[in-house]
Amino acid sequence: MTVIKADQLTKSYKGEQALDALTVQFEGDKIIGLLGKNGAGKTTLMRLLAGHFKQTSGNITINDQEPFNNYFLTRDICFIQENNNFFEKFKVNEVIQLASQFYPNWDEEEANQLLKTFQLNRKQKINALSKGMLSALGIIVGIASHAPITIFDEPYIGLDASYRSVFYDKLLESYQSNKRMIILSTHLIDEVSRLFEEVAILHEGKLHLHEISEQLKDNHWLLRGKKETIDQETNHLNVIHSSEFLGKKTVVVYDTINEQHETIEYDKLSLQQLFVYLTKEEVAQDGQ
Ligand SMILES: Nc1ncnc2c1ncn2[C@@H]1O[C@H](COP(=O)(O)OP(=O)(O)OP(=O)(O)O)[C@@H](O)[C@H]1O
Numbered sequence: 110m111t112v113i114k115a116d117q118l119t120k121s122y123k124g125e126q127a128l129d130a131l132t133v134q135f136e137g138d139k140i141i142g143l144l145g146k147n148g149a150g151k152t153t154l155m156r157l158l159a160g161h162f163k164q165t166s167g168n169i170t171i172n173d174q175e176p177f178n179n180y181f182l183t184r185d186i187c188f189i190q191e192n193n194n195f196f197e198k199f200k201v202n203e204v205i206q207l208a209s210q211f212y213p214n215w216d217e218e219e220a221n222q223l224l225k226t227f228q229l230n231r232k233q234k235i236n237a238l239s240k241g242m243l244s245a246l247g248i249i250v251g252i253a254s255h256a257p258i259t260i261f262d263e264p265y266i267g268l269d270a271s272y273r274s275v276f277y278d279k280l281l282e283s284y285q286s287n288k289r290m291i292i293l294s295t296h297l298i299d300e301v302s303r304l305f306e307e308v309a310i311l312h313e314g315k316l317h318l319h320e321i322s323e324q325l326k327d328n329h330w331l332l333r334g335k336k337e338t339i340d341q342e343t344n345h346l347n348v349i350h351s352s353e354f355l356g357k358k359t360v361v362v363y364d365t366i367n368e369q370h371e372t373i374e375y376d377k378l379s380l381q382q383l384f385v386y387l388t389k390e391e392v393a394q395d396g397q
Pocket residue numbers: 122123125126127145146147148149150151152153154
């Protein structure tokens with residue numbers, strides 16, 4: 110079983126902290142959504158995992174081994190970034206061949222099917238591919254690698270909505286027949302949230318929240334009702350957003366609610382809406 114541990118993990122770029130004493134653990138074969146606003150530190154964490162560079166301080170391990178300068182571990186990790194995945198001088202065929210030699214669990218049949226699905230031809234030159242086709246090639250390598258740890262960092266730049274939907278379906282299909290740890294970073298949360306078994310939110314280089322998706326769904330509520338009733342029912346709860354209009358109050362709570370009040374409307378948010386409230390700066394006050 111794959112175990113990733115980050116302990117007090119800090120990475121600074123020329124004095125600016127991208128990760129700030131981040132402590133988090135990912136365990137087992139599952140699809141994990143790595144979320145966070147722009148600049149939260151997601152790519153930095155993924156690049157540290159992929160062994161691209163060394164942390165400034167703290168520790169990061171994959172199955173008790175450090176990823177930096179670890180050739181054997183890199184064969185177990187397939188990291189697909191949003192761009193610059195492949196040499197421009199190569200052809201699609203060379204990329205596929207190299208990947209098939211590098212990744213021990215490579216699935217050639219799946220790669221061929223995916224090439225067809227995304228309408229890519231092995232003879233095409235990398236520098237002649239459109240942005241979307243380049244993303245498709247990254248996605249194909251990521252899925253067909255069957256690497257025990259597969260990391261996608263916003264891998265769909267330029268892909269239209271229907272091909273993005275194909276990507277999510279194919280990823281899920283492949284994962285279901287061959288379970289592995291998949292970490293997926295995205296800003297298009299609602300498009301992919303059905304895939305996530307677990308969600309980690311980074312905020313300003315720290316872990317803001319790490320939760321099983323089902324728990325996230327269960328543990329939040331949107332409440333609407335008369336201001337006085339809402340105040341009375343939520344004063345002991347963790348309110349993460351509130352607004353008022355004509356004596357009616359709407360609040361979002363991140364908490365468990367055991368009993369519902371008959372005059373209050375209870376609803377759920379999408380993961381994307383919940384994410385927005387969870388990571389909002391602390392400027393919201395009653396009535397705003
Ligand atoms: N190579 C670099 N040199 C200098 N600063 C960097 C570098 N890479 C990232 N940073 C800084 O580190 C912080 C975290 O960046 P990172 O790319 O990890 O965030 P992110 O969560 O992936 O953001 P986004 O969602 O916008 O891709 C940002 O302030 C960014 O400006």
